[in-house]
Amino acid sequence: xxxxxxxxxxxxxxxxxxxxxxxxxxxxxxxxxxxxxxxxxxxxxxxxxxxxxxxxxxxxxxxxxxxxxxxxxxxxxxxxxxxxxxxxxxxxxxxxxxxxxxxxxxxxxxxxxxxxxxxxxxxxxxxxxxxxxxxxxxxxxxxxxxxxxxxxxxxxxxxxxxxxxxxxxxxxxxxxxxxxxxxxxxxxxxxxxxxxxxxxxxxxxxxxxxxxxxxxxxxxxxxxxxxxxxxxxxxxxxxxxxxxxxxxxxxxxxxxxxxxxxxxxxxxxxxxxxxxxxxxxxxxxxxxxxxxxxxxxxxxxxxxxxxxxxxxxxxxxxxxxxxxxxxxxxxxxxxxxxxxxxxxxxxxxxxxxxxxxxxxxxxxxxxxxxxxxxxxxxxxxxxxxxxxxxxxxxxxxxxxxxxxxxxxxxxxxxxxxxx
Ligand code: LLP
Numbered sequence: 001x002x003x004x005x006x007x008x009x010x011x012x013x014x015x016x017x018x019x020x021x022x023x024x025x026x027x028x029x030x031x032x033x034x035x036x037x038x039x040x041x042x043x044x045x046x047x048x049x050x051x052x053x054x055x056x057x058x059x060x061x062x063x064x065x066x067x068x069x070x071x072x073x074x075x076x077x078x079x080x081x082x083x084x085x086x087x088x089x090x091x092x093x094x095x096x097x098x099x100x101x102x103x104x105x106x107x108x109x110x111x112x113x114x115x116x117x118x119x120x121x122x123x124x125x126x127x128x129x130x131x132x133x134x135x136x137x138x139x140x141x142x143x144x145x146x147x148x149x150x151x152x153x154x155x156x157x158x159x160x161x162x163x164x165x166x167x168x169x170x171x172x173x174x175x176x177x178x179x180x181x182x183x184x185x186x187x188x189x190x191x192x193x194x195x196x197x198x199x200x201x202x203x204x205x206x207x208x209x210x211x212x213x214x215x216x217x218x219x220x221x222x223x224x225x226x227x228x229x230x231x232x233x234x235x236x237x238x239x240x241x242x243x244x245x246x247x248x249x250x251x252x253x254x255x256x257x258x259x260x261x262x263x264x265x266x267x268x269x270x271x272x273x274x275x276x277x278x279x280x281x282x283x284x285x286x287x288x289x290x291x292x293x294x295x296x297x298x299x300x301x302x303x304x305x306x307x308x309x310x311x312x313x314x315x316x317x318x319x320x321x322x323x324x325x326x327x328x329x330x331x332x333x334x335x336x337x338x339x340x341x342x343x344x345x346x347x348x349x350x351x352x353x354x355x356x357x358x359x360x361x362x363x364x365x366x367x368x369x370x371x372x373x374x375x376x377x378x379x380x381x382x383x384x385x386x387x388x389x390x391x392x393x394x395x396x397x398x399x400x401x402x403x404x405x406x407x408x409x410x411x412x413x414x415x416x417x418x419x
Contacts (some may be wrong), residue, residue: 002283003033004367011327011365015394018288018327022363025389025398027290028307030374032063032399034071034392036284037370041075044241044276047254050262053271057101059239060086062277062371063285067390067399069093072280078121080239080275084111087118097121101236101273103150103200105171113137116145122273123147124198124236127174131186139191148236149183150198151176151221153214157202157240160318166201166214173199176217180224187230194230196270197221200238203278208252208260211240215264222268232270237261239275243282245321245368254279278371285370287312287386288327291362292341301336303358308340309347310380312366312373316346324349326356327363334358342381374400379408 003014011018013031021031041056048054057078060069064086069079070093078099079090090100101122102115112134115123125131125147138145152173157164165172174182179197187194201214215237222232242251254276265272289307296302314320324338334357338350349366358364377386385403389396 001039002036003039004036004286004365006329009328011325013286013391013396016391016396018286018365019363021389021391021396022288022290022327025387026402027288027363028305028311028386029288029402030285030369030386030388030400031288031396032065032068032281032285032370032388032390034390037068037071037280038075040280040284041072041077044254044274044279045076047256048258048261048272048274050255050258051265051272055099055271055273057099057273057275058280059275059277060090061375063281063373064089064375065388065390065399066093067388067397068281069095071390077280080277084108084114087111087115087120091118101275103198103275109133109137113141116141116143121146122195122234122236124150125186126150126172128182128186131192132189135186135189135191137191144191144193146193146195147186148196148198148234149174149179149186149194150200150236151179151218153199153201153217155201155210155213155217157205157210158207159202159204159242162318163204164202166199166210176221179221180228183225183230184228196232196234196236197225198236198238198273200236200275201240203240204242205240206242206249206251208256211237211257212260212264215261219264219268222270234271234273235265235268236273236275239277239279241276241279243278243368243371246323280371282368282371285373286365286367287322287369287373288363288365291358291360291364293360294336294358297337300352301334303336303338305338305340305349305364307349307366307386308342308381308383309344310342310378310383311340311386312349312369313376313378314372315349316344317376322349322366322368324353324355325365325367326358327365329356332357342383379403379405382408384408
């Protein structure tokens with residue numbers, strides 16, 4: 001459930017008309033609903049709350065906007081970060097260092113040192129050399145780094161290949177078959193406090209079965225590690241729960257995830273972490289855009305909007321579907337294509353789709369754009385960086401400015417040797 005709805009013939013976010021935001025901030029613009037973020041955070045927490053000891057860390061990569069992060073910090077969420085930059089944001093948003101965990105396959109020594117200095121709660125080690133490096137840095141600082149080993153359970157998450165992470169051939173984690181011996185070697189290092197195991201098998205999962213298979217494999221590994229004498233206190237089950245992008249899409253609920261996880265982990269006696277991203281932020285945001293032209297095509301019309309692949313990359317990157325709706329629907333539908341102004345054939349949001357009839361000057365929205373939307377934006381084609389707005393009730397705030405193309409250019413220079 002979200003708080004984007006029609007009232008008096010036009011779309012509102014909570015109690016703010018999108019027309020008003022478009023008029024005052026301009027388009028394209030991302031609009032997030034605070035009430036929706038709060039609701040999703042609560043529903044997820046309650047769903048997995050059936051587990052006795054559970055901690056939720058928002059996957060910052062899904063939406064790193066400071067305003068959004070503050071909403072989630074206020075909901076008691078920690079953070080799953082994958083870079084020093086994300087860690088700085090999590091701390092700036094008010095997330096506690098002990099509630100921050102650091103994932104990612106390419107952490108640099110500088111990032112590891114900064115995270116140790118900040119006192120973050122957990123390092124998710126992606127391979128043995130990373131653990132050895134972290135142990136050395138920690139020892140030098142007289143610290144012991146709390147860590148878990150990310151294993152690759154080799155299950156097919158059944159999602160898009162580019163967002164699948166738990167297959168043996170993916171770059172993430174260590175093969176589960178090697179984890180037992182590697183854990184023992186890492187646990188023997190002074191400077192490392194090896195607490196458990198982490199997994200994350202992919203994103204936009206529409207089915208709990210692959211997750212259950214992965215959790216079950218982790219359970220077997222935990223038993224083996226305990227038999228070896230290791231104290232296992234923490235298991236990180238990652239993120240990945242899918243969200244409905246199309247009307248009628250059915251996705252497993254957080255409650256169903258919690259029920260399954262409680263069943264599979266009932267004898268584990270550990271603290272369980274989750275790293276949800278999309279399920280919290282996805283349906284809490286839309287991308288508002290204005291129609292520039294409706295261009296007759298050979299087969300069907302092209303609706304050219306002022307948002308493009310640089311603002312919302314998911315359709316061009318993953319062939320992702322984002323529902324398009326008119327802000328003021330006429331009640332009529334048209335069949336056509338929707339494309340942005342960027343000079344690439346792939347800059348399309350929809351091909352051969354039925355959607356609300358729109359005309360030049362009309363506003364429309366791409367739904368479910370709150371996760372992996374603004375954060376993946378670029379300034380390609382020297383377009384401005386898209387701004388973000390957070391709505392709460394009848395008020396809104398610009399939580400990220402539009403960075404003008406001229407401002408981007410101001411950070412560049414022509415070297416002095418060029419005539
Ligand atoms: N934990 C780890 C270690 C991850 O790699 C990810 C996502 C998450 C948690 C959060 O997953 P979620 O709950 O959001 O599914 N840009 C792509 C998605 C990339 C996901 C990368 N990892 C997209 O737009 O679909």
